[in-house]
Each structure stands twice: as C-alpha cells, then as structure tokens.
Amino acid sequence: MSATTERPAPAASRHALPDPGEQVPTISWPIVAIFCGAIAAFSFSTWAALADRLPAPATILLSATAIFVLFTVLHDAAHYSISTHRWVNVAFGRVAMLFVSPLISFKSFAFIHIEHHRNTNDGDFDPDHFVSAAPWWQLPLRAPFMDVPYLSFLVRNVKRRPRPEVLETAFLMGTTVAVIVAAAFAGHLWTLAVLYLIPARVAMFVLAWWFDWLPHHDLEDTQQENRYRATRNRVGSEWILTPLLLSQNYHLVHHLHPSIPFHRYVAAWRRNEEAYLERDAAIGTVFGQQLDTDEYREWKRLNGKLARLLPVRMPKRSSVRAAVFHPVPVASADRVTEDSVLIRFDVPDHLRDQFAFEPGQHVTVRTDLGGEGVRRNYSLCTSATSGELAIAVKHIPGGAFSTFAMEQLRAGDTLEVMTPTGSFGTPLDPLATKNYVAIVAGSGITPVLSILQTTLAIETESRFTLIYGNRDADSTMFREELDDLEARYADRFRIIHVRSRDPHHPEHLRGRIDRPKLEQWIDSDLAPDSVDEWFLCGPVEMVTDLRDLLLERGSDPDRVHVELFHGYQKPKVTDGFTPAEVAVSLRGRQHVVPLAAGDTVLESALKAGLEAPYACLGGACGTCKAKVLLGSVAMEQDFALSQADVDAGYVLTCQSHPTTPSVAVDYDV
Numbered sequence: 015m016s017a018t019t020e021r022p023a024p025a026a027s028r029h030a031l032p033d034p035g036e037q038v039p040t041i042s043w044p045i046v047a048i049f050c051g052a053i054a055a056f057s058f059s060t061w062a063a064l065a066d067r068l069p070a071p072a073t074i075l076l077s078a079t080a081i082f083v084l085f086t087v088l089h090d091a092a093h094y095s096i097s098t099h100r101w102v103n104v105a106f107g108r109v110a111m112l113f114v115s116p117l118i119s120f121k122s123f124a125f126i127h128i129e130h131h132r133n134t135n136d137g138d139f140d141p142d143h144f145v146s147a148a149p150w151w152q153l154p155l156r157a158p159f160m161d162v163p164y165l166s167f168l169v170r171n172v173k174r175r176p177r178p179e180v181l182e183t184a185f186l187m188g189t190t191v192a193v194i195v196a197a198a199f200a201g202h203l204w205t206l207a208v209l210y211l212i213p214a215r216v217a218m219f220v221l222a223w224w225f226d227w228l229p230h231h232d233l234e235d236t237q238q239e240n241r242y243r244a245t246r247n248r249v250g251s252e253w254i255l256t257p258l259l260l261s262q263n264y265h266l267v268h269h270l271h272p273s274i275p276f277h278r279y280v281a282a283w284r285r286n287e288e289a290y291l292e293r294d295a296a297i298g299t300v301f302g303q304q305l306d307t308d309e310y311r312e313w314k315r316l317n318g319k320l321a322r323l324l325p326v327r328m329p330k331r332s333s334v335r336a337a338v339f340h341p342v343p344v345a346s347a348d349r350v351t352e353d354s355v356l357i358r359f360d361v362p363d364h365l366r367d368q369f370a371f372e373p374g375q376h377v378t379v380r381t382d383l384g385g386e387g388v389r390r391n392y393s394l395c396t397s398a399t400s401g402e403l404a405i406a407v408k409h410i411p412g413g414a415f416s417t418f419a420m421e422q423l424r425a426g427d428t429l430e431v432m433t434p435t436g437s438f439g440t441p442l443d444p445l446a447t448k449n450y451v452a453i454v455a456g457s458g459i460t461p462v463l464s465i466l467q468t469t470l471a472i473e474t475e476s477r478f479t480l481i482y483g484n485r486d487a488d489s490t491m492f493r494e495e496l497d498d499l500e501a502r503y504a505d506r507f508r509i510i511h512v513r514s515r516d517p518h519h520p521e522h523l524r525g526r527i528d529r530p531k532l533e534q535w536i537d538s539d540l541a542p543d544s545v546d547e548w549f550l551c552g553p554v555e556m557v558t559d560l561r562d563l564l565l566e567r568g569s570d571p572d573r574v575h576v577e578l579f580h581g582y583q584k585p586k587v588t589d590g591f592t593p594a595e596v597a598v599s600l601r602g603r604q605h606v607v608p609l610a611a612g613d614t615v616l617e618s619a620l621k622a623g624l625e626a627p628y629a630c631l632g633g634a635c636g637t638c639k640a641k642v643l644l645g646s647v648a649m650e651q652d653f654a655l656s657q658a659d660v661d662a663g664y665v666l667t668c669q670s671h672p673t674t675p676s677v678a679v680d681y682d683v
C-alpha cells in the first residue's frame with residue numbers, strides 16, 4: 015500500500031466516547047496569556063542578545079522555551095480550540111507557526127497534524143511515526159528535524175491540498191531559505207543561529223520527545239483500531255509534569271477530545287476517568303511502567319496523596335503464568351566472594367514483561383554440561399523494581415553448575431533461563447508501617463536481599479532487621495551492598511552478623527544461628543507480636559528449627575515465610591499407590607496423560623513429553639505449582655506453599671500422588 019494515498023475512512027467507531035463536558039471557549043484566556051508571555055520572552059531574548067546583555071546559551075534557552083510554549087498555541091489553533099471564532103484560531107496559528115517552523119504554512123501544519131490524529135501509530139499514514147516509533151537512542155537524530163518528515167508527507171499528499179495553501183508553504187520555504195542565505199552572505203549566520211535556528215531545533219527536539227514519543231512510543235494499536243490505546247496518559251508527579259508538559263501528560267484526553275484546550279485536559283479526565291478505565295485506556299507512569307486499568311486503580315490507591323510528590327514504582331509479576339525457558343545472554347559474571355559469583359542477565363526488550371518479578375522470586379537456569387542437561391534454581395537478588403535480573407551462585411565442591419559458573423561462565427555466554435516463579439515475598443504497600451525480620455545463612459541472603467531492597471524503597475515507614483550467618487567477614491556475600499543499605503536506611507534497617515569461624519566476633523554472636531540465639535532475640539526486642547513478617551532462608555535444619563520455635567512462641571504461621579536451599583528427594587516407592595489418568599492444562603493447551611503407580615503428577619507430565627515447569631524436585635522451590643481442578647492428590651512434603659495456596663487448591667506436582675482415578679491440574683492459573 016502506498017503511503018501517498020489517502021487512507022480509507024473507517025467503517026465506524028467501535029468505541030463510544032464519553033462526553034468530555036468541555037466546550038470550545040469564546041476565547042481561551044490561558045492560551046492568550048501563554049502566547050503573549052512567549053512572544054515577550056522571545057522578543058526580550060532577541061533584544062538582549064543583540065544588545066550583548068545575554069550570553070548565547072541563555073538566549074538559546076530562553077528562546078527555545080518561548081518556541082516550545084508557542085507550539086501549544088499553534089497546536090490548539092490547529093484544532094480550533096482557542097476560540098469559537100475560526101479567524102482567531104487562524105490568526106494565532108499563523109503567528110505561532112512562524113516561530114515553530116517557518117518552512118510550513120499554518121494550514122499545511124493543521125492538515126498534517128489532523129492526519130496524525132486520524133492515523134496515529136499507523137506506519138504508513140501517521141506523519142509523526144518518524145519520531146514516535148524511533149528507538150530511544152535515535153531521538154536526538156530524529157526529533158530536532160520533525161518538520162522534515164512533515165514536508166515529505168506534504169509533498170506526497172500535495173494533490174489533496176488547496177492550491178493557495180501549497181503556494182503559501184512554497185513561499186514560506188523560499189523566504190526562509192533566502193533569509194538564511196542572506197544572513198550567511200552578510201556574515202550574520204551565527205547571530206541568526208543563536209537568535210532562532212538553534213533555539214528552534216532545541217524546542218523541536220523537546221516537542222517531538224514530549225508530544226510524540228512519550229505518549230505514543232511502544233503502543234501498537236492505531237487510532238482507528240482502538241482510540242483508547244493509541245496514546246497514553248502518564249501518571250505521577252503531576253504537580254510538576256502538568257505545567258512542564260503543558261498538560262501533554264494527559265495526551266490521551268487530547269486524542270479523545272481534540273477540541274478541548276490544553277488547560278482543560280485534566281478536568282475532562284477527572285470527569286470521565288471511570289468511563290475511560292472501563293474502555294481499557296492506556297496509562298503509563300512517569301517512570302515508563304505500563305499499567306493496566308486494575309493496576310492503575312491499585313497504583314492510585316497506594317500512591318494516594320504521595321503520588322503528587324513521590325510516585326512509587328511497584329514490582330510486577332511475570333506476564334506468563336506457566337513458567338517457560340528462554341535463552342538469555344549473560345551480561346556479566348563477577349566474583350562476590352572467593353566462592354560465589356554474581357551473574358547478571360541481559361534480558362532482551364521483548365522478554366522484559368515475562369521476566370518481571372516480585373521480590374523473593376527465583377529462576378531456574380538450564381545448560382548443557384558435558385552432554386548432560388543441568389538445571390538449577392537460584393533466587394533473584396536484585397530489587398524487583400530495578401529492571402535488572404541477577405542471581406548469585408555459591409560454589410558447592412563437586413557441584414556441576416556452580417563449578418561451571420565460577421570457572422567458565424563469561425559475559426556474552428547464553429543460558430536457558432526460566433521465567434520467575436515462587437512466592438517467598440509478601441505484598442508491599444507504600445503506606446504500610448511494618449516490622450520485618452529476616453534470618454538467613456550463607457547464600458540464603460539472595461532472595462532476602464531482593465526483598466529488603468524493594469521493601470525499604472517502597473515502604474518508607476517500615477523497618478527491617480536482617481540476622482545474617484556466615485563463617486567470617488570474607489565469606490559474607492553482598493557485604494558492601496548491605497553496608498551501603500544500612501548507611502542509607504540507617505533509621506530503619508539494621509544487620510546482626512553471626513559468624514561461626516571468626517574468633518574476634520562478639521561472643522554472643524559467634525557460632526551458628528540456632529534456637530538458643532533466636533530465643534535470646536525474641537526475649538530482647540524481637541517478640542513475635544512485634545514482628546509483622548518473618549523470612550527464614552538457609553539450610554533445612556536451621557529453617558525448620560527456627561520456624562518451629564517461632565510457632566511455639568505464638569507467631570502466626572501465615573507470617574513466617576520459609577525458603578529452603580534444597581528439598582529432599584525421597585527414594586521412590588510404588589507400594590500403596592495406584593495408576594491414574596491426569597488431565598494437564600499447560601500454556602493454554604489440554605493434555606491427558608497416564609500416570610503409573612508411584613509416579614508424581616509432574617513425572618507423568620514429563621514422561622508424556624510435556625514441558626512442565628520444575629526445578630528442585632524436592633518440594634522446596636514451588637516452581638512445579640499447579641491447581642487441582644478435579645479429583646484429589648496427596649503430597650509427600652511441602653516447603654513452598656502458603657496456607658492460602660493450599661486453601662485455594664494449589665499443590666506441588668513434584669510431590670503429588672493422585673488419590674482418585676482421575677485428576678485434573680492446571681499450571682496456568
């Protein structure tokens with residue numbers, strides 16, 4: 015299809031539009047005010063520069079700001095929203111156009127801009143697609159020259175335009191070129207550049223970035239496919255963004271109701287917010303996080319009044335339900351201690367939603383070592399809002415993967431990485447005031463590091479105590495990072511180091527973390543009723559001992575969260591079990607597989623060739639979690655599910671044996 019032809023008109027809008035409750039005013043005094051202010055600012059900077067009263071950078075900055083503001087006048091004029099009198103819009107538009115880009119007539123600009131509204135995000139017909147579809151790093155190359163694709167678009171559509179308008183644009187282009195050439199011959203090209211040419215390009219860069227790229231980038235729907243998702247609102251920090259962007263953080267309102275003057279966008283949004291949300295309006299935060307309507311409602315509730323000053327970025331779960339492997343390049347593999355390595359992954363952009371994670375979640379990595387497939391499960395150790403995916407691997411003597419990671423793995427290598435799973439962490443609330451305690455040993459720090467970083471950043475009133483056991487200071491993973499966090503959150507975060515082989519460590523903190531030590535802490539300042547959430551992560555004996563003690567001392571089991579390094583793989587027995595038929599829902603597909611006596615539900619799925627998710631096979635990681643829809647199963651052991659999971663019918667399929675002849679499980683819910 016040629017881009018030079020007019021796009022066929024849409025059959026009919028499929029999206030009823032709420033009444034914005036805003037009319038075009040007889041005259042918009044705010045627009046008149048910003049017009050006069052911008053003209054005055056531009057005139058002043060020009061006079062001051064010519065009179066040597068203003069240095070060139072200040073002149074450029076002030077004039078660029080004036081041109082930026084004049085674009086909003088031009089923009090509203092193009093939509094005839096300054097006044098109910100058409101000629102008033104044309105008059106303001108013509109003057110503003112001379113400042114924004116004297117290469118194009120106001121009428122031609124209005125035509126091009128309306129085409130953008132009609133065909134937003136359509137690569138063939140949207141003249142703004144040149145900028146809105148650009149990768150971020152090309153913005154400095156494209157945005158300052160936004161009028162070039164506009165002229166190209168005009169040339170391709172010249173037959174559709176009235177002759178006087180075309181002649182006016184041709185006249186303006188000729189005059190602009192003549193003025194530049196004359197200035198060059200007269201030796202004043204630099205003066206012209208400082209007064210106008212450079213400010214105009216600076217202003218155009220910012221305009222294209224804020225008016226085009228920010229609202230439209232990465233949205234796939236065109237205006238004609240879904241007008242509610244062809245552009246977005248950006249929420250958060252509105253006290254500064256709304257005046258700074260001249261309300262273009264509410265760009266969705268503008269596209270839905272182009273005849274509303276810019277200063278009434280917010281009022282229109284507030285009047286119709288629920289109606290827009292019901293239509294699945296596109297919304298992003300100031301940090302670029304995309305929110306669906308439920309997430310926006312939750313974001314709004316959580317941010318409350320804070321949103322005006324301090325927008326909160328919340329962690330998101332992976333967008334896939336049943337975990338799946340993807341090849342992911344290694345960005346770096348750096349030693350953390352003598353016997354551990356931090357592996358950072360370079361997640362491709364198109365997989366970022368799949369690899370979103372909540373604090374405390376983990377990933378399974380898979381690779382081929384000496385012809386043998388090896389898979390291991392590791393907790394993510396970065397803040398869940400950092401956008402960074404990283405694991406820390408502690409060397410286990412004789413361990414195939416940890417030896418490979420320590421000795422051979424390099425940046426640029428690729429590992430198969432499963433999308434994040436697990437539910438060790440707890441939901442966060444920016445308005446909460448909670449007391450968290452984590453007790454960890456060795457590499458048990460990894461999930462807790464993610465939890466505490468994320469928690470301290472989001473819950474600004476909550477406190478965190480970390481009790482951390484290691485051999486000595488040198489074997490302590492993330493020692494510097496923890497020191498930094500302790501310094502940063504000094505009033506809310508404390509670390510108690512327990513060391514088993516450090517003769518200089520305080521005596522009461524020497525040895526291993528065990529029941530007697532926890533009893534002492536409980537009796538001093540960690541009474542169970544003063545702690546909202548406990549996190550225990552480390553060797554199974556330590557974790558189960560401490561958990562038992564906490565429950566004995568009155569802690570609510572739902573508030574004691576446990577993560578084990580490994581589960582137990584019990585020897586297989588078949589006596590007492592019967593065969594069954596298992597219906598498996600996995601990644602949207604249904605399968606029926608036979609189950610032999612003694613096999614687990616997971617084993618029956620794997621034997622049938624299904625890529626069911628799993629990692630530890632010992633009931634510890636929760637990767638194999640699925641919901642029982644029909645029949646019943648008995649689990650051998652469970653160190654991963656919460657009581658809420660169990661009540662909702664979830665099981666660990668690596669531990670589940672059918673107790674009815676037919677069972678149905680769903681990995682996707």
Ligand code: FES
Pocket residue numbers: 627628629630631632633634635636637638639654666667668669
């Ligand atoms: S695979 Fe880890 S709990 Fe089942």
